[in-house]
Amino acid sequence: MNYRHLHLLLFMLGLMYACLLPAQDAPIIPQRTATPVDPDGILNEKIWQTLSPVTGFRQNFPTDTLIGKGQTEVRMAFDDNFLYVAVVCYSSGSDFVVQSLRRDYSFQGTDNLTLLFDTFNDQTNAFVFGMNAYGARREALISNGGRQVSDFASSWDNKWYGDAKIYRDYWVAEFAIPFRTLRYQEGARKWRFNCYRSDTQINEWTSWQPIPQNRLVMDLSFMGALEWPEPLKKPGTNISLIPYVAGSALRDYEDPTQEAMDYSASIGGDAKIAVTSGLNLDLTANPDFSQVEVDQQVTNLDRFELFFPERRQFFLENADLFSSFGLSRANPFFSRRIGITRDTATGQNIQNRIIYGARLSGKLNERLRVGLLNMQGAQEIESGDPAYNFTVAALQQQVFDRSNVSFIFVNKQAINPDEETGDFTRYNRVAGLEYRLLSKDNRWSGKIFYHHVFDQQTEKYPFSQGAQLEYLRKRYRVEWAHSLVGQGFDAEVGFVPRRDYVLMSPEAELFFYPEGGPFNQFSFNLDTRFFLQIGADGNDIIDPWGLSERQTELRFNAEFRNNTQGSITATETWLTLLRDFDPTRLQKDGIVLPAGSTYHYLDVQAEYESDQRQPFFYSIQPVIGQFYNGFRAGIGGSLTYRFQPYGSIAMNVNYNYIALDEPFVPASIWLVGPRLDLTFSKSLFLTSLIQYNNQLDNININTRLQWRFAPVSDFFLVYTDNYLANSFSQFEVRNRALVAKVTYWLNL
Numbered sequence: 001m002n003y004r005h006l007h008l009l010l011f012m013l014g015l016m017y018a019c020l021l022p023a024q025d026a027p028i029i030p031q032r033t034a035t036p037v038d039p040d041g042i043l044n045e046k047i048w049q050t051l052s053p054v055t056g057f058r059q060n061f062p063t064d065t066l067i068g069k070g071q072t073e074v075r076m077a078f079d080d081n082f083l084y085v086a087v088v089c090y091s092s093g094s095d096f097v098v099q100s101l102r103r104d105y106s107f108q109g110t111d112n113l114t115l116l117f118d119t120f121n122d123q124t125n126a127f128v129f130g131m132n133a134y135g136a137r138r139e140a141l142i143s144n145g146g147r148q149v150s151d152f153a154s155s156w157d158n159k160w161y162g163d164a165k166i167y168r169d170y171w172v173a174e175f176a177i178p179f180r181t182l183r184y185q186e187g188a189r190k191w192r193f194n195c196y197r198s199d200t201q202i203n204e205w206t207s208w209q210p211i212p213q214n215r216l217v218m219d220l221s222f223m224g225a226l227e228w229p230e231p232l233k234k235p236g237t238n239i240s241l242i243p244y245v246a247g248s249a250l251r252d253y254e255d256p257t258q259e260a261m262d263y264s265a266s267i268g269g270d271a272k273i274a275v276t277s278g279l280n281l282d283l284t285a286n287p288d289f290s291q292v293e294v295d296q297q298v299t300n301l302d303r304f305e306l307f308f309p310e311r312r313q314f315f316l317e318n319a320d321l322f323s324s325f326g327l328s329r330a331n332p333f334f335s336r337r338i339g340i341t342r343d344t345a346t347g348q349n350i351q352n353r354i355i356y357g358a359r360l361s362g363k364l365n366e367r368l369r370v371g372l373l374n375m376q377g378a379q380e381i382e383s384g385d386p387a388y389n390f391t392v393a394a395l396q397q398q399v400f401d402r403s404n405v406s407f408i409f410v411n412k413q414a415i416n417p418d419e420e421t422g423d424f425t426r427y428n429r430v431a432g433l434e435y436r437l438l439s440k441d442n443r444w445s446g447k448i449f450y451h452h453v454f455d456q457q458t459e460k461y462p463f464s465q466g467a468q469l470e471y472l473r474k475r476y477r478v479e480w481a482h483s484l485v486g487q488g489f490d491a492e493v494g495f496v497p498r499r500d501y502v503l504m505s506p507e508a509e510l511f512f513y514p515e516g517g518p519f520n521q522f523s524f525n526l527d528t529r530f531f532l533q534i535g536a537d538g539n540d541i542i543d544p545w546g547l548s549e550r551q552t553e554l555r556f557n558a559e560f561r562n563n564t565q566g567s568i569t570a571t572e573t574w575l576t577l578l579r580d581f582d583p584t585r586l587q588k589d590g591i592v593l594p595a596g597s598t599y600h601y602l603d604v605q606a607e608y609e610s611d612q613r614q615p616f617f618y619s620i621q622p623v624i625g626q627f628y629n630g631f632r633a634g635i636g637g638s639l640t641y642r643f644q645p646y647g648s649i650a651m652n653v654n655y656n657y658i659a660l661d662e663p664f665v666p667a668s669i670w671l672v673g674p675r676l677d678l679t680f681s682k683s684l685f686l687t688s689l690i691q692y693n694n695q696l697d698n699i700n701i702n703t704r705l706q707w708r709f710a711p712v713s714d715f716f717l718v719y720t721d722n723y724l725a726n727s728f729s730q731f732e733v734r735n736r737a738l739v740a741k742v743t744y745w746l747n748l
Contacts, residue, residue: 027225028054028193030076030083037077037084039176041135041165048086051075057197057206062520062561063513064213068206070199072113076226081235083182085175087113089133089197094168096133097200097613100647101679103708104138104154105130109563109612111200113173116142116223118192119184120278120366123220123402123438125320126192127182128152131173134645135164136682143320145402145438146218147445150309156316159240159711159745179235180747183362186234186277193226200613203563213521214474214511221442238274239748242712243267246288250737269743270314278363279370284314285356289339290739291716294702297691299636299654299671301583304497310335318361321371321394325408325432325449326494330464330485332430332451333410334495338375338390353378355387367398379415385424386414390493402438407431408451412493428492429454437469445470453489460536461486464496466503479507487536500539501548502532518560525555531575539578541596549575566608574600583628584658584667585695591663593628601626615642623656630660634669647678670694683708692725699723699731712745 033047043049053073059066073088089111096111105112112132119127128140140154161176184191196207196217209224211217247265252258268286275281295308307328310319315335322333339354357375364370371394379387391411398404410430417426432451437444446469453462466483487500509525529551535544542548555569577599580592593599603625610617620637634656642648654671671693678686688703701721708714718741722734 026054027190027227028074028076029227029229030078032229033077033079033084036079036082037086037174037176039084039162039174041163041172041174043086043088043172043174047077047084048075051077053088054208057195057208058210059204059206060196060211060213060217061205062203064210068199069204070202070206072195072197072206072208074195074208078228080233081178081180083175083177083179085115085173085177087115087173087175087195088170089113089173089199090170091199091201092169093201094166095201096166096171098132098134098136098645099612099642100677101134101136101645101682102647102677102685103136103682104140105132105136106612107198109200109617110198111171113195113197114138114218115175116194116196116218116220117182117226118220118223119182119188120363121190121192122366122398123192123223124398124404125318126220128218129160129162129175129177131162131164131175133164133166133171134682135162135173136645136679137162141317141319142218142220144324145445146216146220149216151320152218153316153319155311155313157313157712159747161711179232180238180274183274183278183280184232185363185366187231189228189231191226191228192220192223194220194223203613212474213513214472221438232277234277235274237748238272240272241269241746241748242271242743243269243746244288244741244743246290246739246741248290248737248739250735250739252735253733254735275360276362278365279360280317280362282314282317282359282361283357284354287312287314287339287354287357288741289351290718291704291706291714291741293687293704294689294700294720296652296673296689297671297693297696297700299656299669299693299695300585301656301658301669303579303581305495307495307497308336312339314357314359318369318371321361321369321396322373322392322408325394325406325434326451326464327466327468327481327483328495329498330451330466330483330489330494330496332408332432332464332491332494333392334493337493337495339377352380369396370394371396376415386417386419389413389415392493401440404436406434406436408434410491410493425492426456428490430491430494443471443473445472451489451491453491455490457488457490459486459488459490461500461534462488462490464489464491475511477507477509477511479505481505481507484534486534500534500537502534502545503529504532505529518562520559520561522556522558525553525557527551527553527555529553533578537578539595541578542576548578549573563611563613564609567606569605570602571605572600572602574598583660584664584669586667586669587664591665593660597629599628601628603627603632615644616640617642627658628660630658630664632659633657646680647676649677650675668694694725697724697726698734699725710744714741714743716741716743 037045053075055073057068057072070091075086077084098110110132114130117127126142130138141156144151158181164173194209209222211222245267249261249263251261271283273281289312292311325332355376359373361371373392375390377388393409396404396406412428414426430453434449436447448467451464464485468481470479482504484502485499507527509523511523513521531549533542533548552572557567559565577595579595582592605623607621609619618639622635624633636654638652640648640650652673656669659666673691676688685706691700703719705717718739720737724732
C-alpha cells in the first residue's frame with residue numbers, strides 16, 4: 001500500500017469515527033443513582049459502568065474544523081444532594097503538565113478540564129468547576145456571556161469535592177458538586193452545559209460544543225443542553241455560617257507616637273442564606289480581608305488613576321449585576337470604593353473598617369435578576385470624616401433572546417454629618433439605565449446607557465452617556481464606541497478617573513487563518529480615539545468642545561502553532577495637557593510639563609509570550625519611541641521556572657528610561673517583583689512576593705501561608721513589610737504587620 005492509499009484510508013476511518021460520534025445537539029441526561037459517589041478519580045461505582053459517555057469533542061485550538069485528537073468522555077449522575085460528573089481525558093501519553101497544586105490554577109499551559117453550567121439558560125452567567133490532571137481544583141463565575149477575559153471571576157470560592165487520577169495515556173477527573181452550591185430555578189428540567197479541555201501533549205484545546213476559533217473557549221453563546229429526567233427540587237435548607245477569628249501585630253514606624261507593636265484581635269464572619277434556589281442573601285459582620293492577596297503593582301506613566309480588580313469574596317457572587325454598568329473608564333459603581341483605601345506612600349491597600357453588610361442577589365425568575373447591597377462603614381476619626389452608609393440596587397430584565405435592560409441606583413450617605421469637622425460629601429447618588437444587546441446569531445453586541453449623579457455640587461453636566469456596538473464575524477470585526485462624561489459626573493462610589501470629555505472610538509480588525517507556516521492565526525487591528533474637551537471644568541486652555549487628544553493605534557497580533565503568541569503595536573498620540581504633569585513622578589517639585597503645552601509623538605511596543613507548557617517560560621514587552629517632548633525606552637516581562645507539581649519561582653521586571661527636555665532630569669523607573677509560589681500539597685500553599693517600586697520609594701514584602709484544613713475553611717498567616725527605598729533612607733522600615741486568621745465554613 002503506497003502513502004496515498006494509506007492517507008485515504010486514514011481519512012475514511014476518521015470520517016467514519018466522526019459519523020459514529022453522538023450528534024452535538026444531543027443533550028446530556030444525568031441518571032439518578034441510589035448510591036453516593038466517592039469523587040476520588042477511580043470510576044469503580046456501578047453507576048459509571050451503566051452510563052454511555054458523551055464524547056465527540058472538537059478543537060478550538062489550533063483550528064476549529066477538526067475532531068479532537070485526544071478525545072474526552074463525560075458521564076453525569078445525581079442524587080438528592082449532589083451532581084456527580086466523571087470525565088475521562090485521553091491523550092498520547094502520561095507526561096501531563098500542571099503549574100502547581102494550587103487551587104484556581106491558570107487554564108493555559110496546564111492539562112485540565114472545565115465544566116460550565118448555565119443553570120438559568122440566560123446565556124449570560126455560568127458556574128465554573130475545573131480540575132487539572134493532578135486533582136487541583138478551581139471554581140469561578142462567568143458573567144456577561146464570557147466574551148472577555150475579565151468576565152471570568154476566579155476569586156469566587158465555594159464548597160464542592162473532587163479528585164483526579166493519572167493512568168497510562170489518559171487521566172480521570174471525578175466531581176461531586178452539591179446542589180446547595182449552585183443557583184437554579186426550582187422545578188427546572190433543562191440547563192445549558194459545556195466542557196472544555198487543554199491537552200498539553202497534543203497541544204490542542206477541545207470542547208464538547210464547538211467554539212469558533214476567534215472566540216474565547218468559555219464563550220457562553222456556544223453550549224449544549226443538560227436535560228434532567230425529573231424536575232429539580234429545592235435543595236432543602238441552605239444556610240452557611242463562615243465565622244472567623246483573627247489576631248494581628250502591627251507597627252507604623254513613620255508614626256512617632258507609636259513606640260511598640262500594636263496587638264489586636266477581632267472576630268466576625270459571614271452568612272450565606274438561600275432565600276430561594278435562585279436568590280441568595282449574603283450577610284457580613286465586622287468583615288476582615290487581611291488574607292486577600294495584595295495587588296501586583298504596575299508602573300504608572302499615565303495621567304489618570306489605574307484600575308485594580310475586586311478580589312474580596314463577599315462582593316464576588318453576581319458581581320456583574322452591580323459592576324458591569326457603563327464603560328471601563330466611566331463606571332457608576334466600583335465595589336473597591338467600599339472598605340478599602342489606598343496608601344499613597346506604599347501603593348498598598350489599607351482597610352477602612354466595615355461594620356456590617358448585606359447583599360441580596362440572584363434570579364427572581366429565568367429572565368429577571370435583582371441585586372440589593374447595603375454596607376455600613378466605620379467613622380474615620382483622624383481625618384474628621386463621618387461614617388458612610390453605602391446602598392446599591394440593581395435590576396436586570398432579559399428581553400428578546402439574549403439582550404437585557406438594566407437599572408442601577410447607588411447612594412453614599414454620611415451618618416450624623418453635623419458632628420464632624422472634615423471636608424466631606426454629605427451624600428452622593430447615581431441612577432442609571434442601560435440597554436445591553438447580544439443578538440441570537442452572536443454577531444451583534446453592545447450597549448447604550450445614561451447615568452446621572454445627584455449630590456450637593458452644582459457643576460454642569462452631572463451625567464455620563466455612551467454607546468458601544470460591535471459586529472463580529474470569523475474574518476473581521478468592527479466596533480464603534482463613544483461616551484460623554486460630564487464634569488459633574490462625580491460618582492464617588494464608581495470608577496471615573498477622567499471627566500469633562502467626549503470620547504469617540506471607531507475600531508476595525510481583520511483575522512487570518514493560514515493553512516501552513518508558523519502562524520496559527522493572526523490579525524490586524526486599527527483603533528482610533530478622539531477626545532473632545534467639553535469645557536465645563538473651568539479650564540480655558542481649549543475652547544469648549546475642542547479636540548484635546550487623539551490616538552491612532554495599529555496592532556499586529558499573532559498566535560503561533562507552537563503555543564506562543566505575540567504582538568507589535570505602533571501608536572501615534574497628539575494631546576494638549578490641561579494640567580501640569582510629571583510623567584516620571586520622580587522630578588523635583590516644580591519641574592513639570594506645563595498645562596497648555598501640546599505634544600505629538602510616536603512609539604512602538606511589542607509583546608511575546610513563550611510556551612507555558614515548558615519548565616522555563618517567559619514574556620517580554622519592549623517599547624521605544626518618542627514620549628511627550630523627549631524619548632522613552634523600556635522593557636518589561638517575566639521569567640518563570642516551574643518545578644512540577646510543587647510550584648514556581650518568577651521574576652517580574654518593568655524598566656523605563658525617560659529623557660525629556662530640560663529642566664527634566666533623565667529618569668530610570670524600576671518595578672521589580674520576584675515571586676515564589678509553593679504548593680506543598682493540595683491544601684497547603686505559600687506565596688511570597690517582593691515588590692520594589694522607585695516611583696513610590698518603596699520595597700514591599702508580602703508572604704502568605706494558607707492551610708485549607710477543611711472544605712472552604714482556612715488558616716492564614718500573612719506577613720507584610722514596607723521599607724523606604726530612596727538613596728538616603730538606608731532601607732528604613734515604614735510599617736510591618738503579622739496577621740493570623742482562621743475561617744470555618746459551617747452548613748446548617
